[in-house]
Amino acid sequence: MGGRTDILGKLKSDRAGLAGFLIVTFFFLIALGVWLGWLGQGWSDASGGRWESPGSAHWFGTNILGQDIFQRAVYSVRTAFEIGLVVAVFSTLLGAVLGALAGWYSGSWVDATVMWMKGVLDSIPFYLFVAALAFALHGQPWAMHLAMIATFWTTTGRLVRAEVMKIKSMDYVRSARSIGLHDSLILARHVLPNTSHILLVQATIAFVAAIKTEVILSFLGLGVQDGVSWGLMLAESTQEVLAGHFANFIAASGLLFLLLIGFNLLADALQDALDPRQAAL
Amino acid sequence: MKPLLRKLLQGLLLILGVTLISFLLMVWFGPDQTYTLIGKNASAEQIEQIHQQLGYDQPFFKRYLDYLASLATLDLGTSNASGEQVKKILMRTVPVSLALMIPGFILGNLLGIALGLSAASHHGQWRDRLISGLSVGGMSISFLVVIIAFQVLLSTPYGLDLFPVRGWQVSGFGSYLQYVTVPTLALVFVTLGYNTRFYRAVFIEESGKDHIRTARAYGASHTEILWKHVLKNSMVPIVTRVMFSIPLVVISGSLLIESYFGIPGIGLATFEAITSGDQPVLKAVVGLTAVAFVAIQVLSEMLYRLLDPRVS
Numbered sequence: 001m002g003g004r005t006d007i008l009g010k011l012k013s014d015r016a017g018l019a020g021f022l023i024v025t026f027f028f029l030i031a032l033g034v035w036l037g038w039l040g041q042g043w044s045d046a047s048g049g050r051w052e053s054p055g056s057a058h059w060f061g062t063n064i065l066g067q068d069i070f071q072r073a074v075y076s077v078r079t080a081f082e083i084g085l086v087v088a089v090f091s092t093l094l095g096a097v098l099g100a101l102a103g104w105y106s107g108s109w110v111d112a113t114v115m116w117m118k119g120v121l122d123s124i125p126f127y128l129f130v131a132a133l134a135f136a137l138h139g140q141p142w143a144m145h146l147a148m149i150a151t152f153w154t155t156t157g158r159l160v161r162a163e164v165m166k167i168k169s170m171d172y173v174r175s176a177r178s179i180g181l182h183d184s185l186i187l188a189r190h191v192l193p194n195t196s197h198i199l200l201v202q203a204t205i206a207f208v209a210a211i212k213t214e215v216i217l218s219f220l221g222l223g224v225q226d227g228v229s230w231g232l233m234l235a236e237s238t239q240e241v242l243a244g245h246f247a248n249f250i251a252a253s254g255l256l257f258l259l260l261i262g263f264n265l266l267a268d269a270l271q272d273a274l275d276p277r278q279a280a281l
Numbered sequence: 282m283k284p285l286l287r288k289l290l291q292g293l294l295l296i297l298g299v300t301l302i303s304f305l306l307m308v309w310f311g312p313d314q315t316y317t318l319i320g321k322n323a324s325a326e327q328i329e330q331i332h333q334q335l336g337y338d339q340p341f342f343k344r345y346l347d348y349l350a351s352l353a354t355l356d357l358g359t360s361n362a363s364g365e366q367v368k369k370i371l372m373r374t375v376p377v378s379l380a381l382m383i384p385g386f387i388l389g390n391l392l393g394i395a396l397g398l399s400a401a402s403h404h405g406q407w408r409d410r411l412i413s414g415l416s417v418g419g420m421s422i423s424f425l426v427v428i429i430a431f432q433v434l435l436s437t438p439y440g441l442d443l444f445p446v447r448g449w450q451v452s453g454f455g456s457y458l459q460y461v462t463v464p465t466l467a468l469v470f471v472t473l474g475y476n477t478r479f480y481r482a483v484f485i486e487e488s489g490k491d492h493i494r495t496a497r498a499y500g501a502s503h504t505e506i507l508w509k510h511v512l513k514n515s516m517v518p519i520v521t522r523v524m525f526s527i528p529l530v531v532i533s534g535s536l537l538i539e540s541y542f543g544i545p546g547i548g549l550a551t552f553e554a555i556t557s558g559d560q561p562v563l564k565a566v567v568g569l570t571a572v573a574f575v576a577i578q579v580l581s582e583m584l585y586r587l588l589d590p591r592v593s
Contacts, residue, residue: 116294116295116298117298119291119298120295120298120302123295123299123528123570123571123575124302124570124571125529125532125533125536126529126533127532127533128532128533128536128551128566128567128570129302129306131552131556132303132306132307132555133306135307136305136306136307136310212423215424215425215426216423216424216537219425219537220536220537220540220552221556231425234423234425234426235425237429238429238541241429241437241439242446246433246439249426249429253422253423253426253429256423257421257422257426260420260421260423261417261418264417264420264421265417
């Protein structure tokens, strides 16, 4: 694995990856604008009539309640980043910790327990699990996040476990052990940092999965509880498109597609830049 | 035989885990059905009676063991919501879901294999780039968006208006085709990107192996290498992916498709059971999915042996 500058250089020469990076940055700036209160603040005001056509007053028209669809679509960028970031960060961390423990103590009961948990979670159909968790938590707004974190860590866990098993037998880890450093210190300082390439890619993938899952869950009534999201807009549009009102659908699905393709391109580029073996494919 | 036994043991532990989680979430912490069953103004005795009937007065482990026992003996009970026998519900809904999902599942995998093979055999050339680019594009579109788009384009006056908007009034092969086409196209579209990418990577990895290089050096033709060597030797990962995605695609996929199109299959029945806290139905669905998953794992272990004599 090359140094950081090497990775940046590779990323820059990868045009698709660069495009992905720019798209994600652009959306992140919008989300920042919403957080700071500069953008999308009128998303819940009934500022127009029902189903107004796009025009200078309402760029994307209005929905059934007369709310401005452009404002709602923009505000949803913030919702998407909140869900994506929370799920990506926590599921990746969980996967890193459990995967590292399983790999470090491979063959022991710790390893067996982690792998059993992974097997169990992978065997439950995902939407069933989320739906059940959402109802068990009695409509808690965090049920969706929790369910995704609880299930998305398994891939990261498996990859980190395999990597840690490899790192464990390397000389620098053996020498750290031989001078009597504590296991937890070696794991935190010498082992986990060397799995960062896996974590970065997996976090990007988890971000994509989280945003896509939010859409489905919100449609099923298990997702975003208050506020607005692309999933809720699409759920709203399922009735509207049959009556010929496409503004909600086009606005939400268009922005959703752009952000997802940005993240997918970025994930691919990161994978190529960070993992030379995969890049050879 | 030893690895098979190990798989079986692991499978049993998995079933225990899945049933424990589903029991915890859906039964122990699940919705309380007392008042939906007897109304708001029930007397204390009525409440006690219904608690006894639902098993709410029993301790945790007793209830979990009862749950396991009823699964093991296939004594699935009757739905709390409709009073219908769970076995009958399953026999009514599972065939609908299978009829709904199988065409799309098979087509999605076959097309994925074909596109993956096509991309892999032109690795690095424009065709590979085009297919890879389109796969990433396909992976970036939400399932819900795909469903809505196909519905508008094929089933409404704003598009071609060829198929029914929703529902499942199937009486023969003609009407089956009418109702299954739009969901099938949506399923194929949404899985194709992932499948193509996966199979492409498998084929490219296989193409780089020594035996392929040797075959090429011996003058085997391009098509012969693709069909006889690359595809044949990729059977293990292909079978693994297909087998493992069956229970997940069928349950999770049918949940969304069926609730969107209002199709009375197992996905819709499950979703309704979750929202109403209909435990006997959930018990059956989750328990049987877990058993199916484990059965598939054991079965694929056996298939590997058939496909690859080196596995022992």
